[in-house]
Each structure stands twice: as structure tokens, then as C-alpha cells.
Amino acid sequence: xxxxxxxxxxxxxxxxxxxxxxxxxxxxxxxxxxxxxxxxxxxxxxxxxxxxxxxxxxxxxxxxxxxxxxxxxxxxxxxxxxxxxxxxxxxxxxxxxxxxxxxxxxxxxxxxxxxxxxxxxxxxxxxxxxxxxxxxxxxxxxxxxxxxxxxxxxxxxxxxxxxxxxxxxxxxxxxxxxxxxxxxxxxxxxxxxxxxxxxxxxxxxxxxxxxxxxxxxxxxxxxxxxxxxxxxxxxxxxxxxxxxxxxxxxxxxxxxxxxxxxxxxxxxxxxxxxxxxxxxxxxxxxxxxxxxxxxxxxxxxxxxxxxxxxxxxxxxxxxxxxxxxxxxxxxxxxxxxxxxxxxxxxxxxxxxxxxxxxxxxxxxxxxxxxxxx
Ligand code: GMT
Numbered sequence: 001x002x003x004x005x006x007x008x009x010x011x012x013x014x015x016x017x018x019x020x021x022x023x024x025x026x027x028x029x030x031x032x033x034x035x036x037x038x039x040x041x042x043x044x045x046x047x048x049x050x051x052x053x054x055x056x057x058x059x060x061x062x063x064x065x066x067x068x069x070x071x072x073x074x075x076x077x078x079x080x081x082x083x084x085x086x087x088x089x090x091x092x093x094x095x096x097x098x099x100x101x102x103x104x105x106x107x108x109x110x111x112x113x114x115x116x117x118x119x120x121x122x123x124x125x126x127x128x129x130x131x132x133x134x135x136x137x138x139x140x141x142x143x144x145x146x147x148x149x150x151x152x153x154x155x156x157x158x159x160x161x162x163x164x165x166x167x168x169x170x171x172x173x174x175x176x177x178x179x180x181x182x183x184x185x186x187x188x189x190x191x192x193x194x195x196x197x198x199x200x201x202x203x204x205x206x207x208x209x210x211x212x213x214x215x216x217x218x219x220x221x222x223x224x225x226x227x228x229x230x231x232x233x234x235x236x237x238x239x240x241x242x243x244x245x246x247x248x249x250x251x252x253x254x255x256x257x258x259x260x261x262x263x264x265x266x267x268x269x270x271x272x273x274x275x276x277x278x279x280x281x282x283x284x285x286x287x288x289x290x291x292x293x294x295x296x297x298x299x300x301x302x303x304x305x306x307x308x309x310x311x312x313x314x315x316x317x318x319x320x321x322x323x324x325x326x327x328x329x330x331x332x333x334x335x336x337x338x339x340x341x342x343x344x345x346x347x348x349x350x351x352x353x354x355x356x357x358x359x360x361x362x363x364x365x366x367x368x369x370x371x372x373x
Contacts, residue, residue: 001368002031002084004076006100007091009038011235011261012206013286014121017151017174018091019043024177024361026050033079035072041263053079069099076103080114086372089117089364090145093124094134097141104144115371118145119172120155122283122304127210130162139163147371152305155283170367173308174284175360178352181293185270193257193271199229199335202272202296204265204287205279207237214239215278215324217247217256219299222328224255227335231256234268269294273341274331280321282306292316293352297344299331309355315348 003025007018019042022032026049033051034040043052055075057066076099079085088103090096100116107114118141123129129138142148142165149170150156156169194200201220205211213233220231233243233256240258247256262268265287269275275291277300282288284305288298292309298316300306312318317330334344 001025001086001372002033003368004033004035004079004083004085004088005091006035006072006076006088006096007040009036009040009043011041012121013174013284014092014119014124015040016042017121017286018089018119020175020177020357021089021361021364022050023047024357025365028361028365031083033083033085035075035079037068041261044263051083069095069102072096072099073102073106076100077106080107080112081110085114087115087117087368089119089368091119092121093118093129093138093142095137097145098137101141101144115146116144117147117149117367117371118142120148120150120159120169120283122151122155122281123210125155125159125162126281126283126304135163139165143167147367149367151284152308154305154308158283158304172363172367173355173360174286174289175355175357176286176289176293176352177357178293178349181266181269181290181352182295182349183266183270186267189267190271193232194230196228199227199273200232200271201229201274201276201331202232202234202269202291203276204234204262204268205237205277206235207239207243209239210280211237211239212278212280212321213243214246215322215327216276217243217250218324219276219278219327219331220256221250222324223331223335226328226332229255229273229335232259232268232272233257234259234262234265236261265290266294269296272296273335274299275316276327276331277301277306278319278321278327279303279306285309289352289355292348295345295349297334297341297348299327299334309351311347311351314344315351316344 008015019040203216302318319326
């Protein structure tokens with residue numbers, strides 16, 4: 001099949017998932033055309049059947065707001081026409097679903113029928129999409145997509161709760177390439193980070209309010225009093241300056257390392273003894289799944305789609321949002337006993353295997369085939 005994938009190219013989970021999906025489909029001999037405004041972060045190296053089409057928005061003195069959607073729709077039309085595209089798969093509803101609708105209408109006038117699949121990822125529904133600024137457009141374009149998928153049952157329920165749409169929503173879980181993430185940690189790196197064999201705690205996110213990164217630091221500071229540990233914070237975003245300043249004031253800058261945005265998560269995650277994700281909401285929590293594939297137990301909140309991945313008392317623990325004490329106690333109960341830690345690590349890996357790339361990608365392929373029939 002010739003498939004066009006539209007996504008955000010940045011470090012967010014939706015772009016990561018879309019890129020990994022495109023790469024996996026290319027491995028299966030499909031031709032994949034990424035359409036976005038920057039090379040997606042996980043799209044490195046040369047792949048014979050992956051193509052990247054960059055959307056450029058020319059500046060013009062009249063434009064206070066450069067019309068990205070117009071340029072994107074034009075690029076969609078161009079790619080569909082010139083590369084014999086069979087379907088458009090757009091990730092994250094805003095603005096990709098409505099832009100795909102526009103492209104579809106233009107192509108229909110030219111006599112070309114192009115089906116659109118929209119995959120909902122989370123904040124496009126729960127945080128931003130339901131805001132009245134966008135709601136009518138998101139609602140309309142969801143209805144107009146030939147197929148609508150969501151990355152968890154929770155997100156499907158949230159969509160029906162927040163939008164009065166009649167469309168059926170198929171749940172296709174996010175996935176991880178377990179083989180790629182399940183590798184032995186590089187001992188020399190571990191020694192550099194934790195020279196005295198301290199426990200290594202990891203968090204990765206885009207440092208937005210919804211991620212509650214301050215809770216990560218609070219849990220860490222409490223935990224560090226019970227067992228010596230180091231904290232690696234991966235990613236960047238608006239909350240980082242405040243959190244960095246707080247970490248400095250707490251005089252723990254030596255124990256807390258800010259690594260910034262990192263592409264090679266499969267090298268970093270295996271270094272961790274525990275992964276923290278205390279988010280206010282997560283439709284799925286792809287980073288937690290990647291951690292689990294690297295055999296890292298997860299301490300998370302019990303919101304959104306997290307209970308569909310993290311099994312309480314088995315692959316990690318879940319607490320109420322903001323319950324720092326509970327998260328700390330749970331973390332300590334895993335880290336303070338070698339045998340318990342080992343069991344949680346194995347359980348995390350077993351659970352991650354249920355979301356392996358080889359199980360989930362065929363579900364998208366089946367969907368595409370049904371659609372094209
Ligand atoms: O929250 C983020 O980090 C970004 C956001 C995105 O759209 O890129 O992530 C959402 O999609 C991911 C991939 O499906 C999910 O794993 C995240 O849970 C989801 N984030 C939220 O729901 C807050």
C-alpha cells in the first residue's frame with residue numbers, strides 16, 4: 001500500500017507513535033510518505049521506502065498567523081496525486097483531521113477518492129479538543145473521517161463523553177518494539193550516573209502542567225531520604241525552568257540531572273531502576289510502556305488509560321494524582337527488596353510484550369485493508 005502519514009514531528013507521544021508505525025509499515029514493504037513541517041524526531045537514517053514531505057509556510061507581511069493548515073492541505077493533495085496514495089492516516093485530530101477533510105474534498109472534485117483514518121491521541125480530545133475554540137471543527141472532522149481510532153479504551157470513553165458524535169471508534173493500543181528497548185544497560189553509564197550503586201529513577205515527558213513533573217521531584221526527594229538514589233529527568237518544556245530552580249534550592253542538583261530532549265530512549269531507559277509518571281491525565285502513557293519494555297517498573301497515577309497498561313502491585317503501582325507519600329512508599333517497597341524488584345521487572349517486561357509492535361501493527365494493516373476493500 002502507499003500510505004501518507006500526517007503527524008507532529010516533535011517529541012510528543014503522538015508523533016513518536018506515528019513515526020514508529022510508519023517505520024514498521026515500511027519494513028513490511030508498504031511505501032510510507034510522512035507529511036509534516038519538520039523531520040520527525042524518531043525518523044533517522046535512510047529507509048528505501050520512506051519518504052518525507054516537508055510542509056513550508058511562506059511568510060507574508062499580511063500573515064500574523066501563517067496559514068499552516070492551508071499549506072498542509074495543499075501538500076496532502078500534491079502527495080496523494082503524485083505518489084498514488086491509497087489512504088491518509090492522520091495522527092492527532094487538531095488540525096490534521098480537518099485539514100485531511102479539506103484535502104479529501106479537493107481530491108474528490110478532481111475525481112480521486114481518498115479515505116482518511118484519524119487516530120486520536122489524548123490532548124486533542126481531553127484538553128484542547130473539547131475547548132470551544134476548536135470543538136465544532138474537531139467534532140465535524142471526526143465524523144467525516146472514514147475510520148476513527150483511539151489509543152486506549154479510556155480515550156474512546158472520553159471522546160464519547162466530550163463530543164456528541166455517532167461514529168464508532170476502534171481502540172488500537174499504542175505499541176513498543178520490545179526487542180529494541182529490552183537491552184542490557186551499559187555498565188559504564190550506570191557507574192557515571194550512580195557511582196555508589198545508588199538507585200536510578202527516570203522520568204520522561206514534555207514538561208507540561210499535565211505531567212506534574214514537580215511531583216516527580218517531590219517523590220524523589222522523599223525517596224532519597226530512605227534509599228540513596230539519582231534522578232534523571234528527560235525532556236524539555238514550559239515547566240522546566242521552575243522545576244530546575246526548585247531542584248537547585250533543594251540542594252540536590254548533584255542528584256538530579258536534567259538531560260533535555262533525547263532521541264535514544266532505548267539506551268537510557270534500561271539504566272533505570274524505576275520510572276515515574278505522576279500525570280494528571282494520560283490517554284495511554286507511551287513512555288511508561290517503553291520503560292516497561294526495558295524491564296523498568298512504573299510508579300504512576302491511576303488516571304486515564306494508565307490502568308490499562310500499568311498493573312497495580314504487579315508491573316508497578318498506581319496512586320491518586322498528587323499523592324506523593326503513597327508514590328514514595330510504593331517506590332520504596334519495590335526498591336528496598338532485590339527479589340521484589342526482580343519480580344516487578346519481569347512482570348513489566350511480560351506486560352510490555354502484550355503491546356509489542358508485532359502484535360499491534362497488523363491491527364492497523366487489517367484496518368487499512370478493510371477500508372480499501
Ligand atoms: O502528552 C504528551 O506527552 C503529548 C501527547 C501527544 O499527543 O503527543 O501524548 C498523548 O499521546 C500519546 C501517544 O498516543 C499518549 O501516550 C499520551 O498519554 C498522550 N498524552 C496525554 O493524554 C496527556
